[in-house]
Amino acid sequence: MTDVDRESVCNWRSAASDLTNKETTTVANELWISSPELQTPQSTTSNKLKSIMTPIHEAERTLRSTAEGPSSSVVQLNISLQHSAKMVTIPFYSSSVKLMLFTWMVVILLSPSTAAPIQITFDGCIPGFANNETQYCCPPKYNGTIVDFIPEKELNSSKPLRVRKALQCLSKKEQREYKAKLDKAYTILRNLPEDDPRSLHQHGILHCAYGTGALVQPGTNITIDIHFSWLFYPFHRWFVYFHERILQNILEDPEFSIHFWNWDNGATVRKPKSSHGGCYKVGHFLPQVYNDSSTAQYEAQRSYRAVMSDLPVDLSIIPEERADPPLRTADVALPRNVASMYVAMMLNGSTTRGFMGGEYRVGDTQVLDPLTRAGSLEVMGHASGHWWVGGPFGLVQTSALDPLFFAHHSNIDRLWNNWYNLPGGERKDYDDPDFLNAEYLFWDETATLRRVTVRDSLSIEALGYTYEKANDAYWINYVLPVNGTTNSTTNVTTSTKALEEVHFPMRWNKV
Known part of the structure; x- marks a missing residue:
């Protein structure tokens, strides 16, 4: 991991630590420590995290398909996560930052400030x-x-x-x-x-x-x-x-x-x-x-x-x-x-x-x-x-x-x-x-x-x-x-x- 990547990761982890929600901070840090590679979440956090695994896996596939260059070369990848009517766009600097994205999205998903009430539409109904x-x-x-x-x-x-x-x-x-x-x-x-x-x-x-x-x-x-x-x-x-x-x-x-x-x-x-x-x-x-x-x-x-x-x-x-x-x-x-x-x-x-x-x-x-x-x-x-x-x-x-x-x-x-x-x-x-x-x-x-x-x-x-x-x-x-x-x-x-x-x-x- 380059110095640029380390600085980015530290900034994200610092932001997570500032959250008042203890559960969010704990989950984010535990995932950082226990996941050297992107993995499907386990145990008690699995239900909360299922809904974000698809965009995460898509991000990983896109990064793998992109030739890795110097850390200064920017690979733009847009990931959309609908949560509280917010569309989130993340720039990637290299594949080593993919876990940073995972930690950040966990914080977004679990933070009460970004939650939203269930709304019903009959559009898109499926079997x-x-x-x-x-x-x-x-x-x-x-x-x-x-x-x-x-x-x-x-x-x-x-x-x-x-x-x-x-x-x-x-x-x-x-x-x-x-x-x-x-x-x-x-x-x-x-x-x-x-x-x-x-x-x-x-x-x-x-x-x-x-x-x-x-x-x-x-x-x-x-x-x-x-x-x-x-x-x-x-x-x-x-x-x-x-x-x-x-x-x-x-x-x-x-x-x-x-x-x-x-x-x-x-x-x-x-x-x-x-x-x-x-x-x-x-x-x-x-x-x-x-x-x-x-x-x-x-x-x-x-x-x-x-x-x-x-x-x-x-x-x-x-x-x-x-x-x-x-x-x-x-x-x-x-x-x-x-x-x-x-x-x-x-x-x-x-x-x-x-x-x-x-x-x-x-x-x-x-x-x-x-x-x-x-x-x-x-x-x-x-x-x-x-x-x-x-x-x-x-x-x-x-x-x-x-x-x-x-x-x-x-x-x-x-x-x-x-x-x-x-x-x-x-x-x-x-x-x-x-x-x-x-x-x-x-x-x-x-x-x-x-x-x-x-x-x-x-x-x-x-x-x-x-x-x-x-x-x-x-x-x-x-x-x-x-x-x-x-x-x-x-x-x-x-x-x-x-x-x-x-x-x-x-x-x-x-x-």
């Missing part, structure tokens, strides 16, 4: 991949103007909030009326042309596109997935919200709400004296309004478990069981369910990172391993509910084709909303701009494409709705047993045998 199969799920081409979303309360601050209710506590009259409305709405959605973005078919396509790597980060080949990161809960809040608006439009009923499947409540209890309303009836059975084969909201390919009226949902199914989950009756399923909810919401979910999931920014590769960044409820009650129902509902590429999807995710949304006020831990939103300014695209009731942000999803009141209170105390006050005990708070007899198969943390794949 996705899920469950060992290629998935063809690109949204229909849109030639109109994408319209930025304005929260409902900004448009009409005096409008009362709509109430999403627990399905098991609807009166008989309410159940009949709600069942008829669902039947009418889904009959229409199922019969719309398949390329109509409001059709049930396109609801399935949209979830598939967002969940199988069919969408790519603009200007790159880096695929996007809204599962297993801080994008999961906001995405599904928006998805249910716009689906609800489409149903309201079809029914000509602006007060129509997607009531929630209260699968986390495994006991019927007396309503507390201090309670003003609310639902305290067991809710872990498949809602009957979705289980009538004569209606359009029925899905014939659901598992046999879903049609057994006395069988509770199983919230502790693991990936190895998902193809054919065991038939766990109430005496086995209930203690596992309450333990799973307690762990997801009270233990593993007691911090922002634990519940919301990890960071996911521009330049980050698609997250395929749930143990890397997924939030606690996503990989526990949420995924198990999908697999227990089975059929299209159990697969990421088809789950939104079953109308039950939206009642299921209405409950996920409710639990997220309630999570902030649970006791213990640090329960608040990320204040990171890359979280708050992350964007999605959704079709509204007029087939207009709307641009929305995470920031605008954080208040359900601003979106015009709220939830009926339910019996969350069932799992809030649960105590993980030592040996066989009877938990007096939940009235569930818990045996060591029933719980011995529950391993925490569990490992899930997405749905």
Whole structure:
């Protein structure tokens, strides 16, 4: 290495050392020390660095193909790295400086000051991949103007909030009326042309596109997935919200709400004296309004478990069981369910990172391993509910084709909303701009494409709705047993045998 090259390298390393981000400086220096030749990064840094390896390798090939001359002869090589809308141009003085480029790009990639929020475009959509199969799920081409979303309360601050209710506590009259409305709405959605973005078919396509790597980060080949990161809960809040608006439009009923499947409540209890309303009836059975084969909201390919009226949902199914989950009756399923909810919401979910999931920014590769960044409820009650129902509902590429999807995710949304006020831990939103300014695209009731942000999803009141209170105390006050005990708070007899198969943390794949 020449004196000119040494001086350049020292300047770059000095710049890296001045960064306040300790992780960035450490990674950059470790790579400098351990990589006498350019190598594919290993271990914990590999995921963060994958997205820059292609331009690095291109740089190396170009340098090798250029005859090496005196260090003063300049070989101009332009490398473009899209990061925070910056295009980076690097001049090379000789091949000995290639590792300097590598160190510098690591600094750029890992420095918080150059990060950016995920932005969605349907342009450049490619085939996705899920469950060992290629998935063809690109949204229909849109030639109109994408319209930025304005929260409902900004448009009409005096409008009362709509109430999403627990399905098991609807009166008989309410159940009949709600069942008829669902039947009418889904009959229409199922019969719309398949390329109509409001059709049930396109609801399935949209979830598939967002969940199988069919969408790519603009200007790159880096695929996007809204599962297993801080994008999961906001995405599904928006998805249910716009689906609800489409149903309201079809029914000509602006007060129509997607009531929630209260699968986390495994006991019927007396309503507390201090309670003003609310639902305290067991809710872990498949809602009957979705289980009538004569209606359009029925899905014939659901598992046999879903049609057994006395069988509770199983919230502790693991990936190895998902193809054919065991038939766990109430005496086995209930203690596992309450333990799973307690762990997801009270233990593993007691911090922002634990519940919301990890960071996911521009330049980050698609997250395929749930143990890397997924939030606690996503990989526990949420995924198990999908697999227990089975059929299209159990697969990421088809789950939104079953109308039950939206009642299921209405409950996920409710639990997220309630999570902030649970006791213990640090329960608040990320204040990171890359979280708050992350964007999605959704079709509204007029087939207009709307641009929305995470920031605008954080208040359900601003979106015009709220939830009926339910019996969350069932799992809030649960105590993980030592040996066989009877938990007096939940009235569930818990045996060591029933719980011995529950391993925490569990490992899930997405749905």
